Amino acid sequence: MSEISFLCGLGNPGEEYASxxxxxxxxxxxxxxxxxxxxxxxxxxxxxxxRWDSGSGTxxxxxxxxxxxxxxxxxxxxPSVSEQSLLVICDDINLxxxxxxxxxxxxxxxxxGLESISGYFESDGYPRLRMGVGPSPPxxxxxxxxxxxxxxxxxxxxxxxxxDAADAVEMIVxxxxxxxxxxxxxxxxxx
Numbered sequence: 001m002s003e004i005s006f007l008c009g010l011g012n013p014g015e016e017y018a019s020x021x022x023x024x025x026x027x028x029x030x031x032x033x034x035x036x037x038x039x040x041x042x043x044x045x046x047x048x049x050x051r052w053d054s055g056s057g058t059x060x061x062x063x064x065x066x067x068x069x070x071x072x073x074x075x076x077x078x079p080s081v082s083e084q085s086l087l088v089i090c091d092d093i094n095l096x097x098x099x100x101x102x103x104x105x106x107x108x109x110x111x112x113g114l115e116s117i118s119g120y121f122e123s124d125g126y127p128r129l130r131m132g133v134g135p136s137p138p139x140x141x142x143x144x145x146x147x148x149x150x151x152x153x154x155x156x157x158x159x160x161x162x163x164d165a166a167d168a169v170e171m172i173v174x175x176x177x178x179x180x181x182x183x184x185x186x187x188x189x190x191x
Contacts, residue, residue, distance in 0.1 A: 002176040003084045004127070006060050007032075007169060008074065010090040010113035012147075013065045021133040022068065022146040024158070025089040025113075028131070028165040029061050035166065047074035054173050064113075071113040072120035083126040087172055088117060089165065093142055095132030098157045100164055102129050102172070102181045110142070127177050131165055133158075 009025030017023050029050075033040065038050040038061070050061040064074035075081045083105075094109050095101055105125040108114035118124050136145040150158045164184065172180045 002056075002173050004059065004087045004173050005057060006062060006078065006081050006086045007173075008062045008064065008071070008086060008088045008117070010068060010071055010088065010111075011063065012067050017147065019149050020147050021091050021093075021150065021158075024091045024131045024133070024162065024165070026063050027162050028089050028129075028169065029063055031162055031166045032169055033061060043074075043077050046076065049077075056174070059173055068113040069116060071116040073116075075120060083121050083123060086117075086126050087169065088114065088126060088128040089169065090114060090128065090130060091133045091146060092130035093134040093136055093146060095130060095134055097132050097134065097154055098161045099132035100129065100161065100168060100184045100187065101132070102168060102177060102185055103127065104177050127172070129165060129168055129172070131161055 007029060009029035011017065011023035011026030033050050036052050038052055040048040040050050043049045045065060047065055048063040052059045052061060060078065062074050064071040066073045090111060090113055092109060104127050106128065107124055108118055114128065117126065133146065136142055168180050168184045171183060
């Protein structure tokens with residue numbers, strides 16, 4: 001059984017960021033909310049939140065509205081958020097498009113949202129599900145690449161990855177990190 005009771009999907013608010021590589025965390029939680037028929041409500045100007053009765057307890061879904069660099073501010077209404085109770089879902093430029101990687105801890109890899117959360121906990125010891133969007137084209141700035149929408153040929157791969165990520169989140173909540181790592185970390189790239 002899992003200790004996860006908070007899911008934080010990283011992204012940026014606003015229509016201009018919808019369907020970009022950097023919003024895969026939002027996209028995954030949106031799909032999970034649709035599957036579970038959950039609604040979103042605004043928590044001040046800090047986050048959109050939802051509650052899911054997973055069968056083994058309540059899981060709070062959080063989409064920070066603070067932009068990526070300040071993602072951890074969304075936790076201010078949830079003092080019980082801890083490294084053990086949180087799963088962060090985000091994009092990863094260091095993984096090939098379509099690849100998932102579940103880890104129980106680890107560095108930020110330069111991801112500003114993960115840096116914000118690591119600063120909040122003063123540690124990198126929280127679980128995360130990283131979703132591959134790389135590699136970026138040679139010479140292109142990382143920030144420009146992740147804030148751009150998927151190319152036509154990439155969108156189908158991204159949509160399939162979002163489906164798998166939602167499946168992985170459900171399994172993490174139900175069975176824990178290790179079982180999910182065995183199932184999802186070894187899946188081949190979709191290209």
